[in-house]
Amino acid sequence: KDMLTKSTVKTGLFKRRVIHVARRFGALKKWADFSNVSLQKVVTSFEGTPIYEEGLKEVFSKDLDADNLVHVLKMIHDGEVELQAVETCGYATPVARVGIERVSMKTDLIPPERMRAVLVESAKARLLNETGNFICTNCWSYSEMIRINDLPDKPKCPRCGSNSLGLLKVEEERALSLVDKKGEKLVKSEEKLRGFAVETAELTARYGKPAAVGLSARKVTSKDIASVLQKEPKLTDKFYELVLEVERKTLSKRFS
Incomplete structure (x- = not known):
């Protein structure tokens, strides 16, 4: 079989x-x-x-x-x-x-003229249907699983109103541990997770929903998506093409 x-x-x-x-x-x-x-x-x-x-x-x-x-x-x-x-x-x-x-x-x-559009539509559907764990790095009192497509253009923490929402692609329990400890007195693995949250929060605070969409891509880093957002900060076809290119480069590195 x-x-x-x-x-x-x-x-x-x-x-x-x-x-x-x-x-x-x-x-x-x-x-x-x-x-x-x-x-x-x-x-x-x-x-x-x-x-x-x-x-x-x-x-x-x-x-x-x-x-x-x-x-x-x-x-x-x-x-x-x-x-x-x-x-x-x-x-x-x-x-x-x-x-x-x-x-x-x-x-x-x-x-050929439609290949680009097909790839963009595919990436758009995939990324917008991803679900992320959003956590406020300002008050450390809010964490929620949200589908990317359901995010507002400028997501904010419902507790403190901050735009600094980190995106973690981990189980909800792991994100909640940061909330329980208010981001302090963390073990090594939690410190690493906190670092990811702060890095991604800087992007979502500056770029809003497009940052969350980009960060939902496969095996990408905050640095990768920061580079994409500098070139195209809006959810245009060019944005999705740049994200796809980052994914391809990441994949090629894994098998090179």
Whole structure:
């Protein structure tokens, strides 16, 4: 099954399913169609998300007959079924022709002018649906889990009115430990967490919601997002492109 899954995710059929699921989830606009550029980047951007898993689930339930495929392969292996080569003089067989007609190679492609828009829409949907642990670094009396999309443009602490809200991507219990101790007399791990809170709070105080959106990206640092915000402080297409670029660079460093 693992080998079949690894092979399946490389197919145009799987990519098409992911795109359809992404449209249903609202992660991609319905106008995104296919033409000249590989969709691998788009599909990869959904890895680890419900969209990716649902796409895989639909391929196995609607497009493939995995159980019978394994059964036939076993029969071939055991010699119960014999394979014969058919000379076609370069022409597709009737069965192959049906497959070619039904699964057009165009399902792997998207117009270059729309690739940028598709990637931006994907990033926007993903980042705005992230949830962060926001903690006030001014009074240390407030901590709350909030979906990024639900944030106001200039988030404030409901207790003291400060704009200094740090964003921590940790379990709620860990953030609450800082509130319980009012940010003081902390153990080493809590001191480190406090440092992250203060760093991110400086960005949210200055840039508001765009800072929170950027900080919700994968494996990024406060320094990474500060650089993005200096170039584009608003939630524009350029902002999301810059965040995607930071994510790509971070990912490449991990595997270099």
